[in-house]
Amino acid sequence: MSRLVIAAMGTRGDVAPLLDVALRLRDAGHEVVVAAHCLFRDLVTEAGLDFRLMGLDIQGDMSDPFGLDLSGHDVVEADKLTWPVGQRFLGNGLLDALADEPADALLLSPITEYAGLQLAEAKGIPAIGLRLFPLSATAQHPPSLYGGNDFGGLGNRLAADFGAWFFDTLYRKPVAEFRRDLGLPKRSARELRRQRTDSQWLVLHGYSPSVSPRPLDWRAGLEVTGYWWPPRPDDWEPPADLVDFLAAGPPPVFIGFGSTTEGISRQAEFSAIVDEALRRYGGRALVQAGWMQLDVGGDNVHTIGSVPYDWLFPRISAAIHHAGAGTTSASLRAGVPFAAVPGQADQGFWARRMRDLGVSPATIPLAKLSVDALLNALRALTTDDSYRDRAAALASRIVREDGAGTAVEAIEARLENLAKR
Known part of the structure; x- marks a missing residue:
């Protein structure tokens, strides 16, 4: 069995579904650790999972993160978290938390990919993507971050290509700095993306194919599993x-x-x-x-x-x-x-x-x-x-789908195939 580390960043809706995968992996016999920000400590631990803190340790109400007292802390302003300085700040928290954490694979939510992919390379272990929405190029629709738009087959693929170029360019500097800090060789963003595509790195999408079917023109390794359901604490009672x-x-x-x-x-x-x-x-x-x-x-x-x-x-x-x-x-x-x-x-x-x-x-x-x-x-x-x-x-x-079970099977198959090489 493997020791797997899930790195989860974002809102509650970004983090909670990943715990379904974590629990199913644990039930399958794997050792699982979940790294997240302080707002989600209780969410993780109440599910019975091991927690690793990424970033600052601040006590506060998860329902109102804007009410947290950040005075005296060196933090990036909330409206700059999507800027390169924000990605560097978030990535530093991930590296500090997980650089010395033993792992056979890193499972990464989208915001953690920029630092997490470099850390996985430095550790010599596979990275696996965990996404709740589609981002990869297809003629069927543009990446989900374009909202409800549809530009037609060619336009949708061009929109995806532009989005990939934009984010690679936007975060080129922090990625280069992560690689420098981890002792990795210099690589262009384009080269890193090509390497991931050529290796058919596994990206699992936790939504229903009945809601958004897997595009026929996606490469192998991009899979739609079905929804992942956030666990409810055993002792929870409604008000x-x-x-x-x-x-x-x-x-x-x-x-x-x-x-x-x-x-x-x-x-x-x-x-x-x-x-x-x-x-x-x-x-x-x-x-x-x-x-x-x-x-x-x-x-x-x-x-x-x-x-x-x-x-x-x-x-x-x-x-x-x-x-x-x-x-x-x-x-x-x-x-x-x-x-x-x-x-x-x-x-x-x-x-x-x-x-x-x-x-x-x-x-x-x-x-x-x-x-x-x-x-x-x-x-x-x-x-x-x-x-x-x-x-x-x-x-x-x-309800007939088993998204987390399908995800576990895909993760185990990928790790088994890599172990045979």
Whole structure:
């Protein structure tokens, strides 16, 4: 059996699904360590997994990372984390945490790839990608970070090629510095990418092929496994006030923007929009404060913090949310139709897929959020049964998949093949 280290960076939705893979690997007899930032220590340890801290050790509320006291710490500002200085800062945290950590392979989430791939090379061990959205070139669609766009077959591949060139160029300096610090020879970004492609490095995608099928023009080694489901702590109990609200009437609608940070400065405006839309809607609703800290009231409205979606979503009638990969998967698993309010990253991609699959009546870009748009979406979701019917049919296919099991089989096969060389 192998000792495997998973490096996970991002929001809760980026980290939590990877724990499903970690637990299944452990159950298969492997030794597993999960490295993540301090916000996710409890998430990892409550799942019974070994935790390694990447970056600063700061105590705080995971539901409001912007409330952390960072005074006295040498940190990169949040709006610069996607800049080269931010990638260098994040990568340094990964290298400090894992440079001396024994491992037979590194399993890397997307943000960790720039430093993690260099560390795997320095250790002489394989790296395996763990992604929750598609990034590789295909004629079928552009990389998911382009949102809900579609440029046609040739245009989609050109968009992917441009994106690869852009990020290779943007992060060329920090990657070179990681390689220097690890004693690795100089290599151009283009050469490093070509080496990964030629070696057909394994990248596993933790979403359902029923939602976004594996493109036929992807190279070998790019695999779509099915969803990975975040574990729920064994001792978790729902808040009593939430249980009482749910029991007091018919299933409510859900509104929440999760860990979206785009538009965070418009918190008061977005809260007022949601508040007015729900007042005019008149039905029962759950509002999740999220990282945007939505502040909404009303006799038929109950505000919640972080609640496991696998428990909550089967108890709601419909949802309006940001269409992040994790929240989207939880909605589909429960057969819940939803309207998307995408604000960043891959959210627009999943919003488009939901419309194409007929489980969503509308996409409302966060920047254009309005009372009328929210109200129209709420009414469509709660009066047109076709959305729920299609969501239920899709859920019946998704629950038959074993995403984490498929991922474990692929990881073990790759390690076995490498060991024979």
